[in-house]
Amino acid sequence: xxxxxxxDLIALDVALADKAAVIGQIADLLQAAGRLKDxxxxxxxxxxxxxxxxxxxxxxxxxxxxxxxxxxESGLVFVRLAAPIAWNEDEQxxxxxGIAVPDDNADNLHLKILANVAKKLLDDKIKxxxxxxxxxQEILEALLA
Amino acid sequence: MKKLVGVAACPAGIAHTYIxxxxxxxxxxxxxxxxxxxxxxxxxxxxxxxxxDIEEAEAIVLAVDTMVEMERFRGKPVLTVSSSDAIHxxxxxxxxxxxxxxxxxxx
Numbered sequence: 001x002x003x004x005x006x007x008d009l010i011a012l013d014v015a016l017a018d019k020a021a022v023i024g025q026i027a028d029l030l031q032a033a034g035r036l037k038d039x040x041x042x043x044x045x046x047x048x049x050x051x052x053x054x055x056x057x058x059x060x061x062x063x064x065x066x067x068x069x070x071x072x073e074s075g076l077v078f079v080r081l082a083a084p085i086a087w088n089e090d091e092q093x094x095x096x097x098g099i100a101v102p103d104d105n106a107d108n109l110h111l112k113i114l115a116n117v118a119k120k121l122l123d124d125k126i127k128x129x130x131x132x133x134x135x136x137q138e139i140l141e142a143l144l145a
Numbered sequence: 146m147k148k149l150v151g152v153a154a155c156p157a158g159i160a161h162t163y164i165x166x167x168x169x170x171x172x173x174x175x176x177x178x179x180x181x182x183x184x185x186x187x188x189x190x191x192x193x194x195x196x197x198d199i200e201e202a203e204a205i206v207l208a209v210d211t212m213v214e215m216e217r218f219r220g221k222p223v224l225t226v227s228s229s230d231a232i233h234x235x236x237x238x239x240x241x242x243x244x245x246x247x248x249x250x251x252x
Binding site: 049115 | 156159161163188189233
């Protein structure tokens, strides 16, 4: 089993225009890392989840995610944008965590890791590190510690 | 320490559940409350509330978008919000509990 997040799944200070471009970028990174079976299916499922409740969680953090038949292996993508974009009507995002989990749910270890990462995003120190660090390795270690 | 318990659950069960739980725990602590949160996520139920937990708690906070077992909370003050509300307005949610705004669950 691969690590849930690797340096290949981190993109720092990329300039993307809008939410659609960010979700596309997340899918591209997952695809390149061999985590997707069906890129479009994953994207569709992410939008379906966004439609239920948008995934901005405050502090310019968004966590678009889906359990999807388009996912082969769980993955976590971190995209740090060069500038914030509108995520929902009343919320901006600059730190975006894209989460992909297969829909068969067999992957309990990865779910536990994701739960831990989710909690870490509320920690001010970790938030500052992922906002500012230029080192993908440092960000990886902070998220997985 | 004064005790609260709660449950968090969201549609996908892979992120909001845990962020909502953690947000409420953080603000409860600031008010001097020990809050135990059960999480009903895609990986199953974690940190399940015991009868004793519920008995000892002053109130119950539910940050849920899906159905959770309610019968166990009969007779206790319960405040229900969405997982998204817990994440975005966690501080107000806890304030409501502290102010005694939770209503006794007695259907």
